[in-house]
Amino acid sequence: MIINHPLLGPRDSSEFVYLGDARLLNRPDWQADNALEQFIDYGHTRENPAGLHRELWYHEQGDRSWLVVTRNTVTHEITQVELARDVARTGGRSK
Amino acid sequence: MSLQNRLDGGLIDRSETWSFRFDNKYYKGHKGDTLASALLANGVRLMGRSFKYHRPRGPMTTGSEEPNAIVELREGARKEPNTRATTIELYDGLRANSQNRWPSLNFDAMAVNDLLSNFFAAGFYYKTFMWPAAFWEKVYEPIIRRAAGLGSLSLQDDPDGYDKGFLHCDLLIIGGGPAGLAAALTAGESGARVVLCDEDFLVGGRLNLETYEVGGMAGAAWAAETVARLQALPNVRVMPRTTVIGAFDHGIYGAVERVSDHLAVPEDGKPRQILWRITSKRALLCAGAIERPIVFENNDRPGIMQASALRAYANRWATTPAQQVAIFTNNDDGHRTAYDLVAKGVKVVSVIDTRTDAPTSSEYDVIAGGVIDQTWGRLGLSQIEVKMPKGGTRRIKCGALGVSGGWNPNVHLTCHQGGRPTWNNALAAFVPSGTLPPGMTVAGAANGIFSTHGALQSGADGAKAILADLAIKASAPALPEAEDTPVKITPFWHVKTAKRAWVDQQNDVTAKDIKLAHQENYVSVEHLKRYTTLGMATDQGKTSNTAGLAIMAEVAGKAIPEVGTTMFRPPYTPTAMGVYAGRAWGMEMRPTRLTPSHKWAEEQGAVFTEAGLWLRAQWYPKPGETHWRQSCDREVIQTRKSVGICDVTSLGKIDVQGADAAAFLNTVYCNGFAKLPVGKVRYGLMLREDGIVMDDGTAARLAENHFVVTTTTAKAVEVYRHLEFVRQCLCPDKDVHLISTTDAWAQFSVAGPNSRKLLEKIVDDGVNLSNEAFPFMACAEITICGGLRARLFRISFSGELAYEIAVPTRYGDALVRRLMQAGAEFDVVPYGLEALNVMRIEKGHVTGNELNGTTTALNLGMGRMVSKAKDSIGSTLSERPGLNEPDALKLVGLRPVNKDHMVPAGAHLMSKGTKVDAVHGQGYVTSACYSPNLGCHIALGFLKSGDTRIGETIRLVSPLMGVDHEVEVVSPNFFDPEGERLRA
The missing domain is CATH 3.30.70.1400 (Aminomethyltransferase beta-barrel domains)
Structure with missing residues (x-):
């Protein structure tokens, strides 16, 4: 597969390490009332879509960016590649 | 030299005559021959035995789709089983052996299977080798293993090298026949970056096999001229002997180039094969078509082959399996073979055409509306029997029979991304569907366009469309004139018989097997495939699948498209495992990282061990030490007594x-x-x-x-x-x-009571190492040896007064030499991983054995380290109830009650008096060693509620090692529990 890195352009997928579902960006608040339940859900519950899937890839043999890649799990078509840091900020994460 | 079945002409080089051996006989052939063509020229039709029934078989094709003529090529370590004689390029001194026969190819004892064929129908193995279950491993499996299979492995290391390569192009063209060459010319002369791969050693596809003229010259001459023209273009790479084996995601194709397979041994420094990873913007599949057989009784005798193969052997390789041949066809292309053979002087005794409206000829006899219902000849065809259209039969003597059931577009690669071909009624064949791998288009016969003109035109058009898509201006060369014969076919799949008619010749699947599978309710085509093994041999059913589907459709009373097709998967042809590995095997499997002191350690005679990618010194044997424990014990004792040095650079x-x-x-x-x-x-x-x-x-x-x-x-x-x-x-x-910065700093542990004194000798003036100025857990950036910047950490894995000192990596070698020199007065020792391990176990320090991916801070006795006052990764889920059971495993030390007993890592811990099984398990041993300081074996392990069981005697059990003895639970901190030494 070829991943179109937002900073470096098209790169071969062998340069990357795959992590999984991009919902790992949505880490719960440790002080919430039901923090334990939320963390269990965060750690273990996954959708398994036949279709578009947002997932985390790490450019380990490159610039060490974490990316959010939107990939169709049926066709492997990649429709969007974003820096995970930007996605995290958009999602309200800061320090 | 005259060989009995060598004809005139052809594309072989008669100026080079080579000798080769098949089984125990020597033969002669020419440059340009394949093993199959050379054997045929020598009058040899029998080249193998079939998989299940050990039926005598000869070549059916001229290409990689060959199901029958598979041999063991070469001998010794280079032996390659299951190699197709039809694609083996002849070289001088070639040696090949037939396989799957005993004692000889002509007389095979296992052919008794053929007489017992009633017992070996589809599902035989499933039905027979079911019970008793205990028989499976000892009785059934050895029998099946001996009886089944084709070639045998050399069981030696492969002496040849393999490589990997990477190519990028605008357009990858797969197949160098008329469509591929026209496409390459169009795209190449327009300036696009083109890669053209062809699996043959002579590029040109069927242009090399036919007598049609192209642009007023022989097709083969036009192909050669065009290849030369392409090779002159700097933006075009023509790759013969290169099979595209798979279409992968995002325009990436895998291809295997057989760099040296046409030589006895590879040239010095050259790999045997290269696996190319081709990243293409677009791909044009011009893989041609494969002629399929008609199924009839005893249709597998040596000498019976594709009609197109018969004429290819005559036209390109100037050979024929026999001087008298017959043709069996359901379409006009079968007649083409007859014309070509007559022109080559081969006697065509009859053309049997299933169509009542078959064309007639003045050159040969045509039986319109006839079918073949039987053949004879034990080791090779001698006679056929034709069922005449008006009743009755006729026997015809012939040594070869060309069969044409029509042509199948070679859609294999179009299916690699999940696409399925669609049925075309006019062609009576599956053609590529609209769901192709992204970026791929198809031209020529692979797309159902069978005439030479059509192929040239569709190749050029395909290239033009791609150029337009890539915004490259096309400067299209003029296309040569070529034949444009339409396809005329009336589908005809099999001649009905109560006896055996072969559909998949490599796996010995008959029409009867398919009917039986249907009767037993294997109605899905994928189930049929697995139950009968149709299409599951090394040829993946390239010649047999369509006939199998047609017969299945017939017995199910369905149309062929309703039955559907099975999936084609990479690789297109069988591929050597070595080429997938490339250079990545043995010690080259992964990179090897050397520590900065490696060279010095080698000089000391260190024994090394792999630690991840690193090679680290395991111990440093001294003269007279014959066992690693002697070295290890000495290193431990001397470090604890005076001072030792260990390279710890590999830590991240x-x-x-x-x-x-x-x-x-x-x-x-x-x-x-x-x-x-x-x-x-x-x-x-x-x-x-x-x-x-x-x-x-x-x-x-x-x-x-x-x-x-x-x-x-x-x-x-x-x-x-x-x-x-x-x-x-x-x-x-x-x-x-x-x-x-792992690679940027060389780091050494300097441990032992004299470590301060040693370091004081190399640090620069003004660096105060006293316990007051630089206590336990201090760190500083300092200079040593007169200005070299260094980092000093007072940390201790050994439990001694110890430091870790880091310098830029390039000074690592110099530093270890300086430390050893400065430490001579203290009898400093280098110590390896074994001594490091002993000392950390004596101190109860954990490492990967304890941090094994199942353990928590609580298990390690560090539960209170998990701060509740802040958010940290893992802090919330470490509170899960399941990780906090009252009897959770706790890290403990273990000491044998009998000091002479050893304690193996991996052993299980049991309470005294309980049954030894998993249910009663109390924990396990993670790390163990002999402690020279305590004079006995010691271990670390995890024990249920271990922290409250100090002093208890428990059982240590390893049924695997025959160990069962008592150990005492003690604190994991065996040595200097107060930590006085490291704070000294």
Whole structure:
């Protein structure tokens, strides 16, 4: 597969390490009332879509960016590649 | 030289005559021959035995789709089983042996299977070898293994090299027949970057096999001229002997180039094969078509082959399996073979055409509306019987029979991304569907366009469409004139018989097997395939699948498209495992990393061991030491007595800088780091988000905003990746930056009571190493040896007064030599991983054995380190009830009650008086060693509620090693439990 890195352009997928579902960006608040339940859900519950899937890839043999890649799990078509840091900020994460 | 079945002409080079051996006989052939063509020229039709019934078989094709003529090529370590004689290029001295026969190809004892064929129908193995279950391993499997299979492996290491290569292009053209050549010319002369792959050693596809003229010259001559024209273009790469084996995601194709397979041994320094990874913007599949057989009784005798193969052998290789041949066809193309053979002087005794409206000829006899219902000839065809259209039969003597059931577009690669071909009624064949791999288009016969003119035109048009798509201006060359014969076919699949008619000749599947499978309710085509093994042999059913589907459709009373097709998967042809590995095998499997002291350690005669990618010194034998334990014990004792040195460079080092560096470490470590003073080091435990320990290490605060974090050797990469995840994904606005400095610093542990005195000899003036100025867990940036910058950490894995000293990597070798020199007066010893391990077990320090991906801080006795006052990775989920059971495993020390007993790692812990089974397991041993300081074996392990069981005697059991004895539960800190030595 070829991943179109937002900073470096098209790169071969062998340069990357795959992590999984991009919902790992949505880490719960440790002080919430039901923090334990939320963390269990965060750690273990996954959708398994036949279709578009947002997932985390790490450019380990490159610039060490974490990316959010939107990939169709049926066709492997990649429709969007974003820096995970930007996605995290958009999602309200800061320090 | 005259060979009995060598004809005139052809594309072989008669100026080169080569000798080769098949089984025990020597033969002659020419440059340009394949093993199959050369054997045929020598009058040899029988080349193999079939898989199940050991039926005599000869070549059916001229290409990689060959099901029958498969042999063991070469001998000794280079022996390659299951190699198709039809694609083996002849070379001088070639040796090949037939396979799957005993004692000889002509007389095969296992052919008795053929007489017992009633017992071996589809599902035989499933139905027969079912019970008793105990028979499976000892009785059935050995029988099946001996009876089945084709060639045998050499069981020796492959002496040849393989390589990998990477290519990028605008357009990959797969197949160098008329469509591929026209496409390459069009795209190449327009300036596009083109790669043209062809599996044959002579590019040209069927142009080399036919007598049609192209542009007023022989097709083969036009192909040769065009290849030369393409090779002159700098933007075109023509790759003969290169099979595209798979269409992968995003325009990436795999191709195997057989660099040296046409030679006895590869040239010096050349690989045998190269696996190319071709990244293409677009691909044009011009893979041609494969002629399919008609199924009839005893249709597998040597001499019966594709009609197109018969004429290819005559036209290109100037040979024929016999001087008298017949043709059996359902379409006009079968007649083409008859014309060509007559022109070559071969006697065509009859053309049997299933169509009542078959064309007639003045050159040969045509039986319109006839079918073949029987053949004779034990080791090769001698006679056929034709069922005449008006009743009755006629016997015809012939040594070869060309069969044409029509042509199948070669759609294999179009299916690699999940596409399925669609049925075309006019062609009576499957053609590529609209769901092709993205970026792929199809031209020529592969797309159902069978005439030469059509192929040239569709190749050129295909290239033009791609150029337009890529915004490259096309400068199309004029196309040569060529034949444009329409396809005329009336589908005819099989001649009905109560006896055996072969559909898949490589796996010995008959029409009857397919009917039986249907009767037994295997109605899905994928089930049929697996039950009968149709299409599952090394040829993947390239010649047999369509006939199998047609017969299945007939017995099911369905149309062929309703039955559907099975899936084609990569690789297109059988591919050597070696080429997938390339150079990555043995010690080249992964990179090998050497520590900065490696050269010096080699000089000392160190024994090395692999630790992740690193080679680390395991022990340093002294003269007279014959067992590793002698060296290890000496290193431990001398370090604890005076001073020892160990290279610890392989431990991961991560530089953490920024205004939020301390806050960041507070997030990734479960214990607190915010208040760590500058100049101090702290032990840190890192959890995974699920509460399991990921790694441990130290963090040294060199400045307010500057830390150096260490990791274990094994987890260095994973921890760094994790820290980047936390930094970028969870706290994107923290002012913190990371870089791995593992390779930048050489680091040595200097341990033992004299370590301070030793270091004082090399640090520069003004560096105060006294216990007051530089106490336990201090760190500093200093200079040594007259100005060399260094980092000094007073940390101890051994439990001794100890330091770790780091210098830029390029000074690592010099530093170890200087330390050894300066330490001579203290009898300094270098110590290896074994001694390091003994000392850390004596101290109860954990390592990868204990941080094994199942253990928590609580298990390690560090439960209270997980701060509840802050958020850190893993802190919340470490509170899961399941990880906090009252009888949770706890780290303990173990000591044998009988001092002579050893304690093996991996052994299980049991309470006294209970049954030895998993249910009663109380824990297990993680690390064990002989402690020269305690004079007995000791171990670390996890024991249920272990922290409350100190002093208890329990059982240590290893049924595998025959160990069962008593051990005492003790504190994991065996040596100097008060820690007086390391604070000295």
